[in-house]
Amino acid sequence: MSVRRRRKRDKEKRAAPMSAAGLMTFYEEEVGGVKVRPEIVILTTLALISAILLAHLGLFG
Numbered sequence: 001m002s003v004r005r006r007r008k009r010d011k012e013k014r015a016a017p018m019s020a021a022g023l024m025t026f027y028e029e030e031v032g033g034v035k036v037r038p039e040i041v042i043l044t045t046l047a048l049i050s051a052i053l054l055a056h057l058g059l060f061g
Contacts, residue, residue, distance in 0.1 A: 054060060
């Protein structure tokens with residue numbers, strides 16, 4: 001096998017993507033901060049959108 005072919009094959013082997021196990025350990029780390037349930041975020045967003053729409057329609061006074 002020529003040196004050129006061997007180098008090309010070695011480069012292909014080294015360019016392997018990161019395994020899923022390495023990605024999972026990143027997301028399993030506990031990070032401090034505010035913990036809010038997704039339901040609360042969605043309800044707050046809907047309430048804010050509703051308040052803005054009502055304000056644009058002039059229903060707040």
